Every structure is written in C-alpha cells, then in structure tokens.
Amino acid sequence: MLGKQLVHRIAVGQGDINGDDFGTIFANAIGGIHRNSPLGIADVVLDRCAWSVKTIKRPQPFTATTVRLISGRNSPNYSLGISDPHDDTEQTGRAVLEVWNARVDEALAEHNELRIVVMVRNLESREFLVFEEEAMRFTPEDFTWEYNSRGNLEGCNRVDGTHHFTWQPHGSQFTIFRVVPASAQRFSVNRDVPLVSFEEVLSAVNFEDDWISIHRREQREEIETPLAPSLFDLLR
16 A cells, blocks of 8 residues: 555656655555644554654665654753753753653553654655664663764764764754664565646546636725736636
8 A cells, every 4th residue: 555655646746755745645554644743753643553754765775774863853951951952961962862752751641552664765766665663762871972073962872882863952853863674675666657647637536617716805996907817817
C-alpha cells in the first residue's frame, strides 16, 4: 500500500514529498489517522499505537547507513529556565534530552506504544528505504556535550564517543542521529509512471463550471473596470 501511495503522488506530478505528505501516505497505508498537528511527536495513530513520522532525501537511499532526524525544537530556557545555554554545557545538554524525554512520556501517556518510522527517498530515481523502531527515552548521564566550531551543541556517547545529537542554540532545533537497522526495507518503482494531466483529472471527476459558486459581497461604491481579468473571472 505504501508503494501505491507513492505511485499516486508521482502520477499526479508531485515532484517531492515533505514530512506532512509522508504522514498522510503512511496513515493511509496502515489505515491510521494523520493528526497533522505541530504539537507533540505522535504524528500518526492507530488504535493505541502511535508513530512519529520522518522522511529525508538522499541521492542513494539504498546505501544509507545513518540518518539525521530533525526532532523538534527543544528550548531549555522555555521548559527548564536555562537563560544562558553556554553557562553550563553539560547542564544544557541534559536539559535538551529532558525536553525530548518529556515528549515521549506525554505520547506514551495516551498510547501503549510509540514508534518512529523513517523513509529515505529519491523520487527522481524512484528508490526508497523504510524502517521503524521504538521511540526511546535517553539517559542524560550516558552522554557528554560540547560546542562544535559552528556553535552548535553536540551530544556524544560517553563510552565510545559516537555522535548522537546536535542542538542549535539559535532556534533550538534538536537533531537525533540514528543508524539504519538491518531490518530496513528497500524498494523501488520499476516502471515509468505516466503523468495524469490537469485535464484528465477534471474529466475523470466529470467537472463542470457550475461546480464553482461565487459569493459576491454587495458593492458600496463604483469601482473602475480593470484592464486585466478580474479575480472573479479567474475563479473558474
């Protein structure tokens, strides 16, 4: 069903898809509901299960080994009262993770399970990679934090130094780095998808001009007739 949803998007001329698009595609594929809300991390729900939905563009999805997932805006100042994020780097890093953990807890208070589904895409080559995994809480003590040369805060595993997080002080954007699991599914559209034209779509639904009703407000004063077509003419 996921493949069918993507072929439909290609057929109607959609050159690429964003996160909201993929939320709708994934919800349709599983028979769930796309909440389409900027609040929280539960984007799609089905019964008591929820998914945080992410998509990223790569030239070669099949060879992706890691992905960076923009995972909201975590503001330690707004949430935990840290006015200067540079004052105590470790404290700021812990606070950033606590904001994320609170969002996971909030979602799990409403759903029995919370997962992350990721699609790596290239609509030009028609190649896709999809995987899902548990949306986990992170233990702040497992990571150490320092600012990089661009002024962004990076969180690394305290034991092996693996880079796990990046947080941007300006804008509070929080990014999680994830390894593509061996269970990831790779698929491609192996046929040329014909484009359905504007006229073909209208013909398929038997469109008539009288489908469009124009509701005019009463004119209170004379307005000179413009040389260009009026907006009302363009509505049909």
